[in-house]
Amino acid sequence: MNTTISRYTGLTFMIFSFLLISCGNSEKKEEAQNPEVSESPETETKEPEKFILFFGNSLTAGLGLDSAESFPAVIQQKIDSLGYNYKVVNAGLSGETTASGKNRIDWVLKQNVDIFVLELGANDGLRGIPLSETRNNLQEIIDFVRQENPDTRIILAGMQIPPNMGPEYTSEFKEIFPELAAKNNLELIPFLLEDVAGRPDLNQDDGIHPTAEGQEIVASNVWEVLGPMLNEHKAAQ
Template identity: 65%
Template sequence: MKITNLSILILAAFSLIFLNSCKNSESDSASSSEEISTEAKTSEGNKSEEAPIILFFGTSLTAGLGLDTAEAYPALIQQKIDSLDLNYDVVNAGLSGETTASGLNRLDWVFKQNVSIMVLELGANDGLRGVSLEETRTNLKKIIEEAKAKNPEVKIILAGMQIPPNMGEEYTSTFKEIYPDLAQKYDLELIPFLLEGVAGDPDLNQQDGIHPTAEGQHILANTVWEVLKDDVQ
């Protein structure tokens, strides 16, 4: 997917703001991981305790930073599932400031559940911080491989991400290609760009220009659902 010129300009303008906010929040992420994840289950308890879990494993984009948990796209996915009377529980395991490295370290903890489907949304913070592309790729590979080792039947949906061009054209374009490359290598379903239709639109993002508003989260939910729906019906 291609970001419009307007999207690029706006994302570049606000990337430093987002980076600073992520650095501040990351220091609190480890200590708050258990608290956030304990509250992350978005179902209202009307399903069987044995219901398979759809795990949304990601960053502040998944956590719904700046919004009520019920407004984040994983909760909106739960609403779609409930409306279709499907027996799945959604768990929002998004954390602000999460990188692929910290996500890899947290994988054991979140997989202490009956994870049937994992939507993997990591890498944006790596890109904004200029983390080595090889390190990002390697961490994502390890997350995918360890998830499959823990549950060989788990279905993994990889959420593609793009970053502003301030890191240079080569870095930006190579970063973008990590996701389709890994999806092909591991035969994963791919969301080409999680923020498609939202990135760069001031009306769909909060004041930081990066994190979607409640309306923007609805668009994210629809984007994810287009890929996820065939796995749950």
């Protein structure tokens, strides 16, 4: 009798276990066939990062200063504080002339650039390079940038030099930049070193390269032109 009950109990347990397992498998199969929509929030699609390339000489490179004190770095800080999705690339090279810049532009533009800030010419003027050569080199750089990407917006940084080369050369040199800007429909920074040039308190011992405080002012001069561009893009989003 006890043996019969024991067998019956064991059989009942096995049947019950089988039913439980079958039920569980059916539920899993049903979940697989009818998956529920995930309750986790959807990941927002982030707009691809855009690039601003500063192409220039020692003024752009921030000669004599920490890299974080150069005016392109100051611009990046401003951009970040406003939440704009732009990455600044500092392609400044000390001693760069328009001729060497023209030779370097090919490999600098390997990446896509949305805004191109052209700051060259000062070393040409200080060396007395023929004005026609400076003008032609700058034009070739502009043409190359547009050939690589017609949608790239170009900002030209205006420059002035001391009167060492004579009043005629100095005056004609100054006019190169607004004339090229008008001819090519570019945005123009009238004078990159406005409120900095000629001020000993804002320049290093060489009297040419801005101090960290001077670079802050240069960044403000650039932002007067660059800022509205970025605001336009922000408003269009």
